[in-house]
Amino acid sequence: MKDQSSKTLSSTQRAVRELRRMIVSGELAAGTDHLESELAQTLGMSRTPVREAALMLESRGLLEMRPRKGVRILPVSSEDMREIYDILTELESLAAQRAAEAGYSEQDLKVLERSIAQMDQAIETENLEAWAEADELFHQELVRLGRNHRIEAIVAMMSDQVRRARATTLFIRPLPVQSNEDHRAVLRAIQEGKANEARERHRQHRLQAKEVLCGILEKHRLNSL
Template identity: 45%
Template sequence: MLPTEKDAGSASMSQVSTSTERANQADVAYGRLKQLILDGTLPAGAQMLEQEAATRLEMSRTPVREAMVRLRQEGMVEIRPRHGMRVLPISASDMAEIYAVLTALEGTAAELVAQRGITPRQLAQLRGAVADMQTALERSDLKAWAAADEQFHLHLVRLSGNSRLIQMVGQLWDQAHRARMLTLQLRPTPSNSVKEHADLVDAIAAGDGPRARKVHEDHRRRAGTMLVDLLDRLGLNQL
C-alpha cells in the first residue's frame, strides 16, 4: 500500500523533530565540553574518548562527535582517530597573535558603538560592569574582577551590532580565557584597568568614535603585552 499524503507528512515532521533534537543535543554537548576546557577541568594535553565523553555527559556519541568537531574548528582541540579529542595548548606566541587580532576587532567595536549611539540602559550596563570591577579590586577578588571585565567586553562587542565581528571575537575570547585565568594570580594587580574602561565609556557616551577606538586599542595592547611578557618570563611556553 502506498503511503498517504498524511503519512508522508507525519514522517517528514518526525524527521524534522529528530534532526532538531539531535542538533540541540550537540549544542548541549558542545557547551558542556567547552566549559570543561575553559575552567581548566580539561587542561592542555588532556584527552577524552568519544565514548568517555558520551558517558560523562549522559548522551549518545553522535552529538558528542559533532561537539568535538565544533571545538576543533575553533582551535581548542584536535581530533585523533580512535583517541577522541585532545585539548590544545596555548603558547605565548599564540597569545600575541590572539591579542593582536582582538585589539583590532574590539577597537572597531568600540568605534561602532560610539558612532551608533547608546541608550541610557546600555550605558548603565557598561558603567555597572566598571563599578563591579572597582568593587572587586577593593576586595582583592581577582576572580570577580575578571568576571566583571569579561561582562564589560561582552556588552561592548554585542552593542556593535556586527554579527560577524561578535562571532570572531567570541572565538578569540574563549581561546584567551584559559591563559587569562591560569595567570590571574601571577600578574600585577590591574589597578589601571578600571580607569581605562571608564575612559572608554566616557568616549562612547560622548559619541567620539576615534577616541573610543584609541582608548580601547591602547588598553588591549597593554594587557596583551603584559600577559605575553609574563608567560615568557615565567617560562610558561604552553598552557
C-alpha cells in the same frame, strides 16, 4: 525523525557546553588525551554528539581530533594569544569608535557603567573571578554597541581561547587596577562622542593587556603544559 533530530541537536549543544566548560576550567587539562568513549561516559551520552561537539571545539582552537586516538586538549599558546589579541585589538577598537559615533544615551550605556562598577568592587575585595566576569561583560557590550554583526561573530569565535587564557593566568597576574581605569576612559570618550579618543584608548588598553597576558604565559611556560 524530527523528534530524533531535535534530541541529537540538543545533546550536541549540551556536549559543546560541557566540554567547553571542562576545558576552560582546566578539568580537562592542556596536553591530555581523551577517547571519545571516555568523554561520552563522563557526559552521560552517546559518542555521536561528543564527536560533533569536538569538531566544533576544534574549529575554536580548544582541542585537536586525532584519528583512532581521540582528542587532545591543546595548550594555551602565547603565540596564538598574540595573534588573537592583534585581531581583537583592531576590531574592538573600531567598535569603540563606532559606539562613540552613535550618540548613545546614558541609558544605552548602563551595561558598560555597571560592568565598570562591578570591576571596581571586585578589585576592592580582590575577587579576581568576579573581576574577570565583569571585564568580559564590558568587552561583550562594547562590541555589541559597535553595531557590526561580523565583528561580533569574529570576536565570539575567539572568546573561548581568551576566556581560557585568562583563567590560566588570572591568579598570577598583577591586580588589574589600571585595566579598570582604561575601561573608564573608554566609556567617558564614548559618552562625550570622542570617536578617535575612544578608539585609541581602547587600542592602548588591549595592547597592554596582550603584553601582560602573553608575558605571563611565556614567563611561567604555561603554553608548554
